[in-house]
Amino acid sequence: MSATTNEIRIGNKVEVDKEPYIILGNEFVKPGKGAAFNKIKMKNMINGRVLERTYKSGEKLDLADIEDFNMTYLYREDDGAVFMDQKTFDQVSVGGDLIRPIAQWLVEEVIYQVVVYKGEVIEVTPPFFLEMTVAETSPGVRGDSSGRVLKPAVTNTGAEINVPIFIDAGERIKVDTRTGEYASRVND
Amino acid sequence: MHPALTTKDMIQERARMLSSCRAFFAERNVTEVDCCALRPFAAISSNIDVIPAQVTTSQVAYLHTSPEYAMKRLLSSGCSDIYYLGHVFRQGDIGRLHSPEFTMAEWYRIGVTFEEMIQETCDFIAQFLGPLPIRKISYREAFEKYLSIDYVNVSIEALRKIAEPAAPDCAKWKRSELIHFILSHFIEPNFGKNELTIFLDYPPYEADLACLIEKNGELVAERFEAYYQGVELCNGYHELPDGTELRHRFEEENVARIKAGKPTYALDEGFLSALGPQFPNCCGVAVGFDRLLLLKHKLNSLSQVLPFAYPYP
Numbered sequence: 001m002s003a004t005t006n007e008i009r010i011g012n013k014v015e016v017d018k019e020p021y022i023i024l025g026n027e028f029v030k031p032g033k034g035a036a037f038n039k040i041k042m043k044n045m046i047n048g049r050v051l052e053r054t055y056k057s058g059e060k061l062d063l064a065d066i067e068d069f070n071m072t073y074l075y076r077e078d079d080g081a082v083f084m085d086q087k088t089f090d091q092v093s094v095g096g097d098l099i100r101p102i103a104q105w106l107v108e109e110v111i112y113q114v115v116v117y118k119g120e121v122i123e124v125t126p127p128f129f130l131e132m133t134v135a136e137t138s139p140g141v142r143g144d145s146s147g148r149v150l151k152p153a154v155t156n157t158g159a160e161i162n163v164p165i166f167i168d169a170g171e172r173i174k175v176d177t178r179t180g181e182y183a184s185r186v187n188d
Numbered sequence: 189m190h191p192a193l194t195t196k197d198m199i200q201e202r203a204r205m206l207s208s209c210r211a212f213f214a215e216r217n218v219t220e221v222d223c224c225a226l227r228p229f230a231a232i233s234s235n236i237d238v239i240p241a242q243v244t245t246s247q248v249a250y251l252h253t254s255p256e257y258a259m260k261r262l263l264s265s266g267c268s269d270i271y272y273l274g275h276v277f278r279q280g281d282i283g284r285l286h287s288p289e290f291t292m293a294e295w296y297r298i299g300v301t302f303e304e305m306i307q308e309t310c311d312f313i314a315q316f317l318g319p320l321p322i323r324k325i326s327y328r329e330a331f332e333k334y335l336s337i338d339y340v341n342v343s344i345e346a347l348r349k350i351a352e353p354a355a356p357d358c359a360k361w362k363r364s365e366l367i368h369f370i371l372s373h374f375i376e377p378n379f380g381k382n383e384l385t386i387f388l389d390y391p392p393y394e395a396d397l398a399c400l401i402e403k404n405g406e407l408v409a410e411r412f413e414a415y416y417q418g419v420e421l422c423n424g425y426h427e428l429p430d431g432t433e434l435r436h437r438f439e440e441e442n443v444a445r446i447k448a449g450k451p452t453y454a455l456d457e458g459f460l461s462a463l464g465p466q467f468p469n470c471c472g473v474a475v476g477f478d479r480l481l482l483l484k485h486k487l488n489s490l491s492q493v494l495p496f497a498y499p500y501p
Binding site for chain 1: 356361364372
């Protein structure tokens, strides 16, 4: 599968020098009455490096063999983790390199976005908001319910976050995984 | 970058600028000609593609990429100084500074010198961008100044070496494509930083519809472009009056189109026969109106100055 430089849009995934890139920008450049070019900005999906390359307009780029899956987290395995595809129920092992940075956001039964390139998982993204249980924190203080006064806490997944002072150990809270901040209390 | 104009302000500004264009030409006794945008023949250029239109079930015509051929027929039939202010169309030109439909101010002046035409173009641009110092730089000087190369004698390998870091696929490119790439990526961005840059003395193979002239022992095209803030604003020529020479150039452009896998276009015989002894000695220039509006307001994309911009990636 390929696409011409005129068809490529932001968000498309292409393969350059045998590595997958996501398109960040595509600028049409044409001098005077000269030949047309496309200046394409892209980010390497494995190492995050941003690259800018120019192609002749109409030239073809290979689309990357990238697929996105919704997968349920099952359990840790060595320093990696095992997920299950929502559709096929196939189980997939993901290595420690990808799991370690998100280990504090792994909650059983929760669905994660898993990006697969040529059959290999290259990215696991937790949902933006995740419910977890406060495992350790100082006893809750009544009175201040504004949520502006915070204290440190550790969740059952090992995430260290600041929570409002009225939260007690054992309570369920919702956390924003993008910022690592407390979002709300979960009232069952 | 400045804040975008509101739609109302943009529409009013366009209207004011269109009036200023017409006033500029009226003061100089240049007559407006309202040329048809739908033409039976396509303009022939290897790098400009034409938007075809199905006129009847069996007939295809083309939206003009510029009113040049039609205006030159008018010049040949005795119309003197004329201008066109209206829309033109180009296939595939879609981007921050390109729109497949845009507004062009194109005019022809009889009996003026190439230098006088450049000056009048600068005056036209100055009405919108204010008075700016003018810097003239030739094709040869620009390649020497910014890349220390003699663009005529430099080897194709040396050109590839310059292009390669930014365009690793350039090994497959032709010499002319490498030159255009270097021009657009390494030279044009330096133009018009604090002045209006006039880029001129194009190589003969870039003459398009311009006359050739010998300058400092070198054959160059009497063609110029103006740049401000790295943005090309116009393209002007001392117009070639020779139909035989132009036929030859068109045929070469069609050959280049075949090599690039593009369709060829039939020659517009009515236009070619308008050239010859009856064709007046004249200069002409086409200015991109929307880009003037963009630069005047220090904006960044044509989509901010077109009332209904064509969407792009």
